Amino acid sequence: MLLELDNVSVNYGTIEALTGISLTVNEGEIVALIGANGAGKSTALWTISGLIRPRRGRIVFAGRDITRMSPSRIVALGISHVPEGRRVFATMSVQENLEMGAYVAKGGRKTREAMERVFGRFPRLLERRRQLAGTLSGGEQQMLAIGRALMSRPKLLLMDEPSMGLAPMLVREIFSIIRELNEQGTTILLVEQNAHMALSVARRGYVLETGQITLTGPAEELAGNPDVRRAYLGA
Numbered sequence: 261m262l263l264e265l266d267n268v269s270v271n272y273g274t275i276e277a278l279t280g281i282s283l284t285v286n287e288g289e290i291v292a293l294i295g296a297n298g299a300g301k302s303t304a305l306w307t308i309s310g311l312i313r314p315r316r317g318r319i320v321f322a323g324r325d326i327t328r329m330s331p332s333r334i335v336a337l338g339i340s341h342v343p344e345g346r347r348v349f350a351t352m353s354v355q356e357n358l359e360m361g362a363y364v365a366k367g368g369r370k371t372r373e374a375m376e377r378v379f380g381r382f383p384r385l386l387e388r389r390r391q392l393a394g395t396l397s398g399g400e401q402q403m404l405a406i407g408r409a410l411m412s413r414p415k416l417l418l419m420d421e422p423s424m425g426l427a428p429m430l431v432r433e434i435f436s437i438i439r440e441l442n443e444q445g446t447t448i449l450l451v452e453q454n455a456h457m458a459l460s461v462a463r464r465g466y467v468l469e470t471g472q473i474t475l476t477g478p479a480e481e482l483a484g485n486p487d488v489r490r491a492y493l494g495a
């Protein structure tokens with residue numbers, strides 16, 4: 261088991277955004293976390309990344325308790341976050357954005373190697389490496405956000421709504437990138453409102469409803485579940 265959340269609760273003031281959620285991600289898996297707006301999906305990812313402290317519960321990554329670790333230590337251990345809405349640094353170049361993802365050994369040989377790997381995967385970023393990130397297209401910004409997360413060579417990638425606001429063709433491209441990254445050894449926890457696409461790449465899934473996990477199982481089982489179909493697959 262690579263990641264385990266055990267009974268994790270998160271509050272924003274008096275509002276409980278997550279109520280005792282437990283989930284696991286095994287090494288090599290793509291696990292989908294699906295749910296409606298405001299269900300707490302982003303909150304779950306921020307909490308794993310150490311950006312929000314849980315009120316209760318425990319988070320274990322690769323055998324280590326990371327519940328109270330700083331975000332930078334969590335990145336160094338091998339968790340990387342692709343935030344919702346492709347939050348690239350708009351006034352920095354593509355290359356500078358990638359450097360920001362390199363937490364370790366900035367400017368050194370490791371950073372250059374990591375950048376070459378990212379450019380190898382996303383040739384379009386290489387062509388545009390001096391362009392300001394804010395002037396990239398939506399799909400290119402998503403690739404940059406993914407590339408930046410890959411700079412720290414994560415074992416586990418947390419992806420928050422990578423398909424949001426993208427045209428169908430680009431959605432397919434992003435999902436084929438997700439599949440490829442996974443085939444090359446990256447474990448992925450994928451948050452998506454596009455439940456159809458998410459369940460088509462994932463091995464297992466969890467349904468989050470108002471801060472609680474209400475359903476879990478193999479992705480194809482969830483995709484065939486009448487409640488899931490009605491609520492998330494528009495059937």
Ligand code: ATP
Nearest residue numbers: 272275277295296297298299300301302303304453
């Ligand atoms: P979406 O798909 O719309 O992004 P989500 O499932 O990712 O939704 P979250 O963004 O995690 O949901 O939000 C969960 C709940 O917590 C929502 O009710 C939201 O309004 C609330 N919330 C999120 N961030 C804050 C905050 N900083 N302060 C107060 N409440 C917050």
